[in-house]
Amino acid sequence: MSPTAGIQSLLIKTEAAALDAALDDGLPEDVLDTPRAYLVRTIKAVDNYRLGPDPSGIALVGDLQMRMSALLARLDKCLPRSSVETSMAQARPVLAEIVGAVPQLLEDVKRLDRFISPLAMWD
Structure with a gap:
C-alpha cells in the first residue's frame, strides 16, 4: 500500500463531495459543509x-x-457572513474548480511516496 493512500482517499472523497454539492440547491452553509470538511482533512493529512x-x-x-x-x-468566500448573502450559484464555479484541481493534486500526492521519511514506518 502506498504511504500516501490516505491522502489520496481524502482527495477522492473531496472530489465526490464537491460534485454532490454542485448538484444540490440547498443553503450554501449546509451544502458546502461536507466538501469543506474533506478539504480541511486533506490539508491536515498533507501537513x-x-x-x-x-x-x-x-x-x-x-x-x-x-x-x-x-x-x-x-470555498470559504462562498459561505454566508453577517453582511454578505451568498447562493449556490456563486459556489458552483468554486466547486468546479475543486473538481478540476483534484486530478493534478492526486498526481502530485503520488509523487510524495518517494520522499517519505525512513523513520515513518515506526509511526
Whole structure:
C-alpha cells in the first residue's frame, strides 16, 4: 500500500463531495459543509506527512499546501457572513474548480511516496 493512500482517499472523497454539492440547491452553509470538511482533512493529512530530508519533497509539500489552502479560501468566500448573502450559484464555479484541481493534486500526492521519511514506518 502506498504511504500516501490516505491522502489520496481524502482527495477522492473531496472530489465526490464537491460534485454532490454542485448538484444540490440547498443553503450554501449546509451544502458546502461536507466538501469543506474533506478539504480541511486533506490539508491536515498533507501537513502531517513524514518527509525525509529532501528539498524537493519539502518544496512539493509546500506547493500542495499552498494550492489546497487557496481552494479552501475560495470555498470559504462562498459561505454566508453577517453582511454578505451568498447562493449556490456563486459556489458552483468554486466547486468546479475543486473538481478540476483534484486530478493534478492526486498526481502530485503520488509523487510524495518517494520522499517519505525512513523513520515513518515506526509511526
